[in-house]
Amino acid sequence: MSIIVFAEHDKGTFKKSSFEALTYAQDLAAAKGLTVTAVVIGAADSNLNQLGNHGANKVISVKGNNLDIFSAEAFSNVMAKVAGEENASIVIVSNTYSGKSISPRVAVKLGAGIISGVISLPTDDFSVKKTAFSNKAMAFMKLKSDKKVFCLVPNSYEVKNFSFNAEIKEIAIDIESSAINTKSLNISKASGKIPLTEAEIVVSGGRGMKGPENWGMIEELASLLGAATACSKPVSDMDWRSHEEHVGQTGITIKPNVYIAIGISGAIQHLAGVSSSKVICVINKDAEAPFFKAADYGIVGDAFEVLPQLIAKAKQLNN
Amino acid sequence: MRILVCMSVVPDTTSKITFKDSNTKFNTDGVQFIINPYDELALTKALEIAESNNGTVTVINVGLADAEPSIRKALAIGANDAIRVNTEPKDALFVATQIAKIAKENNYDLILTGRESIDYNGGLICGLLGELLDIPSINVATKIELQNGKIIALRDIDGGHEELECTLPCVISAQKELCEPRIPNMRGIMSARSKPLVIVESISENDYAEYVSFELPEPKQGVRMIDAANAGELLDLLRNEKKLI
Ligand SMILES: Cc1cc2nc3c(=O)[nH]c(=O)nc-3n(C[C@H](O)[C@H](O)[C@H](O)COP(=O)(O)OP(=O)(O)OC[C@H]3O[C@@H](n4cnc5c(N)ncnc54)[C@H](O)[C@@H]3O)c2cc1C
Ligand SMILES: Nc1ncnc2c1ncn2[C@@H]1O[C@H](COP(=O)(O)O)[C@@H](O)[C@H]1O
Numbered sequence: 110m111s112i113i114v115f116a117e118h119d120k121g122t123f124k125k126s127s128f129e130a131l132t133y134a135q136d137l138a139a140a141k142g143l144t145v146t147a148v149v150i151g152a153a154d155s156n157l158n159q160l161g162n163h164g165a166n167k168v169i170s171v172k173g174n175n176l177d178i179f180s181a182e183a184f185s186n187v188m189a190k191v192a193g194e195e196n197a198s199i200v201i202v203s204n205t206y207s208g209k210s211i212s213p214r215v216a217v218k219l220g221a222g223i224i225s226g227v228i229s230l231p232t233d234d235f236s237v238k239k240t241a242f243s244n245k246a247m248a249f250m251k252l253k254s255d256k257k258v259f260c261l262v263p264n265s266y267e268v269k270n271f272s273f274n275a276e277i278k279e280i281a282i283d284i285e286s287s288a289i290n291t292k293s294l295n296i297s298k299a300s301g302k303i304p305l306t307e308a309e310i311v312v313s314g315g316r317g318m319k320g321p322e323n324w325g326m327i328e329e330l331a332s333l334l335g336a337a338t339a340c341s342k343p344v345s346d347m348d349w350r351s352h353e354e355h356v357g358q359t360g361i362t363i364k365p366n367v368y369i370a371i372g373i374s375g376a377i378q379h380l381a382g383v384s385s386s387k388v389i390c391v392i393n394k395d396a397e398a399p400f401f402k403a404a405d406y407g408i409v410g411d412a413f414e415v416l417p418q419l420i421a422k423a424k425q426l427n428n
Numbered sequence: 429m430r431i432l433v434c435m436s437v438v439p440d441t442t443s444k445i446t447f448k449d450s451n452t453k454f455n456t457d458g459v460q461f462i463i464n465p466y467d468e469l470a471l472t473k474a475l476e477i478a479e480s481n482n483g484t485v486t487v488i489n490v491g492l493a494d495a496e497p498s499i500r501k502a503l504a505i506g507a508n509d510a511i512r513v514n515t516e517p518k519d520a521l522f523v524a525t526q527i528a529k530i531a532k533e534n535n536y537d538l539i540l541t542g543r544e545s546i547d548y549n550g551g552l553i554c555g556l557l558g559e560l561l562d563i564p565s566i567n568v569a570t571k572i573e574l575q576n577g578k579i580i581a582l583r584d585i586d587g588g589h590e591e592l593e594c595t596l597p598c599v600i601s602a603q604k605e606l607c608e609p610r611i612p613n614m615r616g617i618m619s620a621r622s623k624p625l626v627i628v629e630s631i632s633e634n635d636y637a638e639y640v641s642f643e644l645p646e647p648k649q650g651v652r653m654i655d656a657a658n659a660g661e662l663l664d665l666l667r668n669e670k671k672l673i
Contacts, residue, residue: 171619181555181565203500206585210567212554213520222521223539223565225550228513236640242454243546245445247643254636260514281556295591304587310673334673352605353584358546359604360466366672377439383466384645388670390650390662401651406665410656422660426667 112138112199113146113182113192116160117207118166121153126203126263127306128163133266134201135164143199147275148191150184151176163268169195169302170276175284178293179207183284183361185214190282192219197256204260205306212260216416221256228265243358263306265365307352308337310367311386313356315341315379316374317393317412321349326416329370333423339363341373355392357382375400392416429482429574431474432536434469434527435502436517436545437495447642453548455640463498466542468505468609470602475506475610477574477606482510486536490517490526496625503651504612515630518550519637524556531561533629538579539599543568553600564598572603577600 112134114145116127127147134145146167149157152172169191175183192200200215202208204225217225229238234251241248252259264379298304305311312331314324318328326340331338338354345355356363358381368386372393378421380403384387391404394411401407408415439445441458448455463471474485486503487510489495499510513526531539539561544551551567558565570589573584579594584603594600611621654661666673 125545181558181567183561185555206568206583209551210555213524213552213557215537217556217559222519223552223556224637225520225552238643239549241548241642242439242445243441243549244645246447247645248548249640249642250640251640252636253638254634291566292593293590296585296588297590298585298588302587345619352671353588354606367666367670381441388666389648389673392659392667395457401438403648405648406650406654406662407651408654408656408659408662410659412566416485418659418662422663425660426663426673 110259110415111144111146111195111197111385112201113188113195113197113201115166115188115200115208115211117203117205118149118156121156123153124161124205126205128268129263129266130201130203130261131160131164132269135263135271137199146191146195147196148188148308152188157277158275161273162270164271165275166273166274168275170279171282172279173281173283175286175289176253176282179379180291180293181214182289182291185211185218186284186288187282188215189218199256200258202258204262210261212258216258217280219247219256219258220254221258222252222254223258223260224250224252225260225362226369227259231259240385244362244385245381262364264302264309268284269341281400284381293323303335303337305337305339305356305361305363308363309365310334310336310369311339311363311365312336312369312371313341313373313383316343316345318344320415324350324411326420330420330423333420333427341379352374370400371416373386373400374398429478429481429538430534431478431483431485432531432534432539433467433485433487433507434463434501434539434541435471435487435489435499436500436542437461437489437491438464438545441450441465441546445644451605451641451643452564461494461498461527463501464542464545465609466602466604467524467546469604470487470542470612471502471505471507472607473572473602476607477538477572481574483636486511488513488527490630492516492517493642498565499625500620501612503625504616505528505610506616507623509624509626511626511628512628513630518557518635520550520552521659522633523604524553525546525633528560529631530628531557531573537596539597540602541599543601543603554599557599561599566592566594566598566600567602568603570603571605572600575587593654656670
């Protein structure tokens with residue numbers, strides 16, 4: 110019996126969340142006496158051996174018609190087929206946009222129960238911790254079905270090195286074009302930027318930044334720290350920044366190692382999206398701003414005086 | 429054009445979250461319930477599409493009678509009719525199975541959900557419905573347009589978005605940006621009272637997943653303040669004390 114993991118990649122580059130999912134699967138497999146099979150869909154040849162390093166005992170690289178571009182229908186089909194062939198009882202998928210698109214379809218095909226938003230390994234009776242109430246709480250949820258699908262939240266499980274020499278097997282699965290009802294017309298990604306959902310450090314600005322023209326400082330600090338940029342809801346509502354950067358209850362939920370909030374008051378809906386960050390740093394000119402209650406480090410000061418200091422310091426540290 | 433909008437009823441976004449019965453149940457005391465914000469967007473988009481395509485919009489909720497004020501609100505916003513499947517919404521698969529049964533009986537052209545419900549945050553219903561009904565599913569869409577009988581949608585992907593074309597019938601989950609939610613007007617509120625709200629019984633289903641208990645995040649240890657005149661110290665601390673940068 111095995112655990113299969115959807116090893117998500119972007120034109121051959123595996124996502125960090127895939128390594129997290131593999132590590133998670135291997136830790137679970139060790140406890141249950143199972144093995145881990147990574148499933149790679151579409152061409153990613155050059156990097157397949159990385160998967161053994163992070164916990165795969167075996168890698169199945171699947172190629173065939175209609176597998177070069179992601180589609181929920183084709184990819185869920187492949188995952189379910191491989192799960193059958195590998196006699197898999199557990200499927201681990203990252204809680205990413207694509208992961209969430211296929212995991213429920215895979216669950217139905219396998220007759221499995223499914224839990225998303227998972228942030229811990231299961232206990233012996235397959236209870237896992239998951240996010241709930243927009244990160245204002247956590248729930249313990251138990252899966253009672255024989256087959257199980259778990260969607261692991263990125264940045265919630267640390268990547269380990271196993272250095273397994275994974276067996277790599279190539280298989281062909283052709284998906285009929287008639288079985289795919291969506292057609293990808295165009296993919297646009299901000300190039301050279303770290304996607305917010307994958308970032309380990311995030312620098313975020315709120316209405317206290319006064320206007321879009323002042324974001325140069327936020328971007329400069331972010332690029333010096335290797336961080337992604339984010340913003341509060343009013344900032345994206347006013348079109349100072351694009352909606353993809355909006356974090357919070359109605360935006361993206363993130364859990365980076367470091368979240369630096371500048372000129373953000375810390376409304377409950379904002380906190381919902383960022384409160385599980387490991388370390389929260391708040392810069393606000395108002396000592397009474399609610400965000401300080403949720404912070405690890407705080408600076409009461411004017412963003413326009415503090416940011417240049419941080420930028421200077423980051424340059425110094427980078428040298 | 430027949431459109432089905434799946435709607436969950438959730439605690440207002442400002443609610444303080446607490447639990448009772450040894451942390452096994454959500455404490456609803458003093459909590460106000462609202463239409464899940466993403467479902468309001470799904471409903472508004474459904475109405476826009478229905479209006480320009482001579483269509484109808486049905487709202488469905490899997491829930492108990494206490495959901496009815498929110499369902500009436502959806503009718504006041506403009507839905508033509510509503511269905512309530514009378515049962516406690518358990519896990520996502522259970523809810524999706526209830527909705528799929530109704531959907532099969534009615535042959536909707538388009539089914540819209542929210543990207544997730546802000547209480548249990550599953551975000552699974554859209555994909556589950558797609559597979560249960562054997563139709564395509566598009567997750568987390570910021571644009572949905574009907575063009576020549578096909579859907580053109582934008583969906584969020586990590587660090588960007590993808591434009592897709594999709595055949596009908598299909599199921600799509602709504603992300604903010606999709607539209608501005610409509611608010612009910614007086615005429616809507618008056619007419620909502622007489623619009624049909626059909627109550628159907630649930631079908632029994634395997635309960636694969638169950639909530640065991642809840643827990644609140646640990647409170648922060650307390651904030652360490654850094655002098656604004658020496659702000660750079662923040663980065664020293666992150667590097668030397670926390671080893672995170
Ligand atoms: C249903 C609903 C959902 C919502 N969802 C979200 C969500 O997902 N995400 C979200 O962010 N919000 C959300 N909100 C909005 C939320 O309630 C707040 O209004 C919002 O987070 C405030 O954004 P802000 O902190 O940038 O602005 P403000 O509240 O205006 O705060 C600006 C802060 O900047 C400080 N400041 C001003 N000038 C300076 C300066 N020169 N230097 C340093 N600090 C300065 C001020 O002291 C203040 O604390 C939601 C609201 C509702 C009703
Ligand atoms: N009890 C319910 N009744 C009807 N629709 C629901 C219910 N729960 C969730 N949904 C729909 O599924 C979406 C995603 O919910 P969830 O999977 O719970 O995060 C919601 O935005 C609703 O559109």
